Structure formats: C-alpha cells, structure tokens
Amino acid sequence: MEKPRLSESQEDYLKEIFKLREVNETVSMQDLARKLDVRPPSVTGMIKKLCAMDLVEHEPYKGVLLTKTGEKIALEVLRHHRLLELYLARHLNYSWDEIHEEAERLEHVISEKFEAAIADLMGHPTHDPHGDPIPTAELELPDTPNLMPLNTFKKRIGVTIGRIMTQDRDILNLLSRLELIPGNSIAFIKNDSAGIRVKVDDNQYLVPHTIARLIWCETVD
Amino acid sequence: MEKPRLSESQEDYLKEIFKLREVNETVSMQDLARKLDVRPPSVTGMIKKLCAMDLVEHEPYKGVLLTKTGEKIALEVLRHHRLLELYLARHLNYSWDEIHEEAERLEHVISEKFEAAIADLMGHPTHDPHGDPIPTAELELPDTPNLMPLNTFKKRIGVTIGRIMTQDRDILNLLSRLELIPGNSIAFIKNDSAGIRVKVDDNQYLVPHTIARLIWCETVD
DNA sequence: ATTGTTAATTAGGTTGGGCTAATTTAGTAT
C-alpha cells in the first residue's frame, strides 16, 4: 500500500473520471476521450493500466468507476487545482479566465508542502473562484449549498450565484464583466424563450439560456 | 525561427550545459551524464537532437556549446528557477534547503505570466537565496561582484558572503544554522590545515575546507 | 609504433502514452 507515483496523464484520467461522475451517473470511454482530448483506443489502454493498479473498475461496455484509492488521488489533484486557482487569483493577480490553464499544469508538480503553504496562507478556503468546492486536506468534499442552473428558475425570486460550470475563457470573461460571479446576487426578473432577464447591481441584462445553464444558483431565503 | 516548445528533458540539458560552462571551460558528455543522472549514450542521443534543432554545437570528442538561441532558452529556465527559489523562500515560508527541489519541478511549467507576476511582486530581484544571479527579463545576467572561495583567502580580512555553491540540503541546513548565508559578513580569522576559523555574529567556528570552498565571498572595502 | 585507458558512440531494446485501421459488441429498429 505504498505510493506508486502516478504520471500526469494518469492523474488527469482519474481527475476527469471523478468530475464526469459528478455530472453523469455513468462514465463512458468516449466521455473520457472527449474531455482528455485523446482517441478512444488510448482511453481503453490507459483504463486497463489503471485497473491493474486498482485505481479504477471497469466493466467493458458499461462504464468506469473510481476505487477508493483512485478517488483519493483524484481528490488530491482536484484540491491542488482549486487551491492553485484561488491562489493565482488572489495573490498573483490572475484574472478569472487565466487561472484554469496555469493551474492545469501546476497541479501535477506542486508538493504537499506547497499545497499546505498556500492553503494556510489563504485560511483554508472551501471554494475556488468558480465556486467549485475544494477538497479538504483530509480529502473530503466540503458541504455545498443546493444549487440549480439559472435557466431552470421559473418564478421571480432573488438568487445568489454559487458556481459557474465552464472553463471557457471567453464566457468567463463575459460573466466577470457582468459581475455574474460566485457570491453575487441576481434579482431574478423573467424567464422567457430568449433567455433569463436579470438585474445585477442595478443593471439589467438578458442572459441567453445557453449561458444561463452554466450559472448555478441558490435561492435566497 | 518560431518557438519549438521544448520538453522538460531538453530544457534540463540546456540549463545544465549553461551551468557547467560557467565553471569548466569545456563541457563533456560525461559531465552532463553525471549532472543529469543519465547514462552517456542517452546524452549522445539527446545532444544529437539538440544539435539538429540548432540549440547546441557539438564537436565529437571535444565538447558541447550552446548556440545563441540555446543559451536564451537556458537563461529562461534559469530565470524561472531562481525567481521561484526566492519566491518560495520569501512568500511561502520555504526553508533554504527545500526551495531547490520544488523549483526544479516548477521551472518547466510556469508561464511567462507567472514569471512576470512573481518578479513584479518581489521588485525584480537580481539574486536568489543562494546568491546566484537571476537573469533579467531580457535574459541578461546581472553584474555580479568578484567572488572567491572562502578557503582561498590567506590574510585576516573581513569578507561578505556572496554565493553558496551547493544544493546539498544537509550542507545548506548546516550553513543556515551558522548564519553563513549570502549577505552576511565574516570576520576572517585564520586559514590553517584544518580549515578556516571564522567569526560570525560573535560566534567563532571552524569551517572545514571541503565546505569553505563552497562559500564564495567578496572582500569588504 | 604499440599498448592501455578513458570517453564517446553505435546497435539494439524497453517503457509510456499516444495514434489509425480493422474488428467486435451491445442495443435499436424493422
């Protein structure tokens, strides 16, 4: 039960399986291939290796699952990534749309020491700039409020943005311009066929459905 | 003449050639093999590739030299490394002996943005915690005072430590305990067969020659 | 000139992570 030291690819596979599991109830080879930007045979091959290492379970033609230890590793990588994103934003003046790419490379090479240092410095935050939960040092996911995509709200109520479900730089840029960022509140006005009409900071916008579904909110009580 | 994007190995080769050239007047395949911890045939192979890319020149059985562009890349990596070392020490509370290893991994993955951000934050420093010069953003080495190894001083004069020529963690630990770090002054007492007797902060030590030759100093005028 | 030593190179193999093209499997629709 010692630490086998994984390659960056392997870490990426585990991380991606974890993230896909949060959304889909099953993770296919294709999903992985798409997300990791490789061809399906490469996925088959790598999954085989990860199986042999007892990091994933794989019923052919059914889907992939992380084992306990596989999940631990995924959470470690995720913790690195999200701590880094917050750190880059807070301490190195990165803008919202720049943090992901840099964190993507750094997450694999920082040491436990580095992780602990920035976590400490930032007071052990629970969420990154996108609103994504940061696993704790013990690799538990923190409790997250119950969120729904903005485009699913029907009634006129106020909501608070909890999480932005994209890493697309242009969309992130747009949203930050509009102050549609985690923590901010939206006075919900109207949901019609064109999109969601919202009010933020006294400014009123139309948010198209394609974008609204990336903005997950909780109702304000 | 576009940017070919080098692998980490390739960057390491270029960096190591540069560092060896600062010390030896010629760089052999063996030197490289030793420093990079690979076997000589691997070096031959890699040097061939770097030659083909016009990053090094190689006269078989004579030695390796960096081309202009090869040197630029080496200096970029060196700049990353040394900025990172200082950054880790200053902002993330790393101790002297921990910074090298971490910087060694990070140097290959940080972006220009990251480099600029930490350089800015630290006020564009010229030397890292070991006293090694940090190449400027334009990739020029800053002027460095004229230094000599501590064990070469014969007369009783005061000196200031300029640079520590090792990355050995135990030695670095020892030296930092004794306050034998760049910037500090040594009241030079006596150079005898056992080593150099020095006074630092009212404490008097014997520094063995093996260690004294790693401590490069300038005379105080 | 011959020999011995050390440095460097060549030949050939391994491993990791990709790839394409061809094949098999599962699931759907007729």
Next chain:
DNA sequence: ATACTAAATTAGCCCAACCTAATTAACAAT
C-alpha cells in the same frame, strides 16, 4: 430474427527518452 449503428476493443505502429552491451576514437606512456 435480421440488420444497422454507435461504442469499445484489438492489432499493430510511432515517438521520446531512457537503458545495456559492444564498439570505436583520442591520447598518454612506454
């Protein structure tokens, strides 16, 4: 049941960066 489609797998190849074992080159000493 049959045929079709889409997903997954297999077979076989490539490339980077390493390795060991065997060979060649340079050079000093006799």
